[in-house]
Amino acid sequence: MKRRLLVLLVIAGMSCLLPFAADAAPKTDGRPNGGAMSYGEYGRPSTLDPITSNEMISLRLTELIFNGLVGINEKQEIVSELAEKWDVSSDGRTYTFFLRKNVTWHPREGEEARPFSADDVIFTYKMMMHPKTITSLKVRYEFIDTAEKVDDFTVKFSLKRPILNALAKFSFKIIPRHGPSDPLFLTREDTFVQNPIGTGPYILKNITADREIILVANENYFKGRPHIDKIISKPFADQNIMTQALMFNAIDMIVLVNPRDIPEIQGDKRFVLQPYNALSYSFFGYNMRNPLLADKRVRKAFSYAVNRQEMLDSFFNGQGTIISGPFAPGSWAYNLEVQPLPYDPQKAIALLKEAGFEQGADGIMQKEGKKLSLRLKVPIEKESEAMKRVVLAFKNYLKNIGADVSVEFKEFRAWNEDVLREYDFDIVYASWVFDDSADISQLFHSSEIGPWKYNFIGYSNPEVDSLIVESKLTLDHEKRRTINRKLHAILAEENPYTFLWSLTNYAAYHKKLRRVAIHPYKFFSFADDWFIPEAEQK
Structure with missing residues (x-):
């Protein structure tokens, strides 16, 4: 999704440039422009582009900087973005998008803004799918067979097969072909991933020495200039300090x-x-690569050993739901008939003994002379109170059944390197956030085992692979529901994860911010409509 070539968008040797956009009209909603909003994030983004990004802090920022061909409104309806309209063939296999002609890319320092065109869309798709581009997006868009430029403002995608809700998937963010330094594929070493340009409502202005990310309103945004002049993302290494920053007006959200x-x-x-x-x-x-953890009985023993309800109540004030499997509980794919394993340390010990472990003199289980000693890696910059309590409780629960767990807190980028690239871990503590809650292929299909992919635990099960593919291929929603319920049951039994909980999410913001609508996944999708009354602007 990001590649760059110094194509000046000039037709071969001719002097006729593609039409540049006129200044975008201001919004006509009667709300005032002006003011600044700063918001707190727990940690720092690894990248700022929409292709290599693999965590929520980055994704939220890309929502402010980039656009897709289509978007989702507050009513969860598909609406136009960079494509002003589209046609779908009767067989559901060809999607033709007619692009807006009044869109420009954010200008770089000392340069004129360049026009957006079909070339950028084709460029983005090819770069996203290039074998050397390391991104989790490939599997999501494997259903596309070809992408073709029809003319300067028309693109056509041919699908390998019809799929459910295909149109919504064309919300992937478009990047400029003059953006990345490499014209073929995108890596995290490319300067574009830290200094991106998009078509979105906000332009990246600069990143301060304190790693604050400053965005300014795009005066030429094709939907109309966003109301708030400046948005500042501030990183915090401690959630308690972040809350106090809100209470003392150091941040607004x-x-x-x-x-x-x-x-x-x-x-x-x-x-x-x-x-x-x-x-x-x-x-x-x-990590299934560890022979001790490759045994399902060991993983299941760990799930029995953990008192999830006690942790949820103690550390999160009970603000969440205990889960039993790989789908979020708010998803239609979740199998309510599969219950979470109960807290049962005696059952856990029995499973370890069944797997061939015996308790040593030091209290640690061992098998064939090898102790059940494991490393748990946690992705944070400093031990936040809640996360530290969860992992230390997990360590103690497992100690009670004879497993020795050492905890390593890692800065997020280092955690990414260890887990996603080097597989240098035994256990990880992390969270998934879904936009398509019924698609777990990236997490559990064996084709997604590899550097920088999300099946970093190395889970492989031919039956699960087959069901995931079948779920993707069917156009029957009820059949897909049945398949996913079976997937849920199998993965709950296999225990590649100890599934914990889904927390109730809350945002907090100062009342000076008005008309704040929040996208449940991307968060800032509607931020161009937020505003601050003139009397409260600073």
Whole structure:
């Protein structure tokens, strides 16, 4: 999705440039422009482009900088973005998009803004699917057979087969062909991933020495200039400090409030506490490359050993739901008939003994002279209170059944390197957030085992592979539901993860921010309509 060539968008040697956009008209909603909004994030983004990004902090920023061909409105309806209209063939295998002609890319320092065209769309697709581009998006778009430029403002995608809800998948972000330094594929070493340009409502202005990311309003945004002049993303290594920054007016918003801080914020009339239903869950994942963890009985023993309800109540004020399998509980794919394993340490010990382990003199289980000693890697910059309590409780639960767990807290980029590239871990603690809650192929299909892919635990099961493919191929929604319910049951039994919980998400923001609508996955999808009354602008 990002490749770049110095194509000046000039037709071969001719002097007729593709039409540049006129200045976008201001919004006509009567709301004032002006003011700045700063928001707190727990951690820093690894990249700022929509292709190599693989965590939510980055994704939220790309939502402000880039656009897709289509988008989703507040009613969850598909609406036009860079494509102003589209046609779908009667057999559901050809999608033709007619692009807007009044869109320009954010200008780089000292350069004129360049026009957006079909070349950028084809470029993005080819770069996204290039074998050397490391991205989790490939599997999501494997259903596309060809992408073709019809003319300067028309593109045609041919599908390998009709699929359910195909149109919504064309919301992938488009990048400029003059953006990346390599014209063929995108890597994290490319300067574009840290200094991107898009077509979206906000332009990346600069990144400060403190790693604050400053975005300014795009005066020529094709939907109309966004109301708020400046948005600043501020990283925090400690959630408690982030909450205090909100309370003392150092920031205006927190995108994800620590559940333990909800009562404090709720009791302050200056702030709005807004729930949003993200499709997400947390888990402990097990590296199947470790022979000890390749045994399903060991993984299942760990799930029996953990008192999830106790942790949820103690560390998150009970603000969540215990889960039993690989789908978020708010998803139609979730199998309610599969119950979470109960807390049963005696059953856990029995399973370990069944797997051939015996307790040593030091209390640690061992098998054939090898101790059940494992490394747990956790992706944070510093141990936040809630996360530290979860992992230390997990360590103690497993100690009670004879497993020795050492905990390593890693800065997110280092965690990414260790887990996604080097597979240097035994257990991880992490969370998934879904936009398509019924598609778990990236997590559990064996083709997704590889560097920088999401099946980093190395899980492989031919039956699961077959069911995932069958789920993707069917056009019958009820059949797909049945397949996914079976997938849920198998993965709950296999325990590649100890599935934990889905937390209730809350954002908190100062009441000066108005008309704040939040996308449950991308968060900032509607931020160009947010505004600050003139009397409260600073």
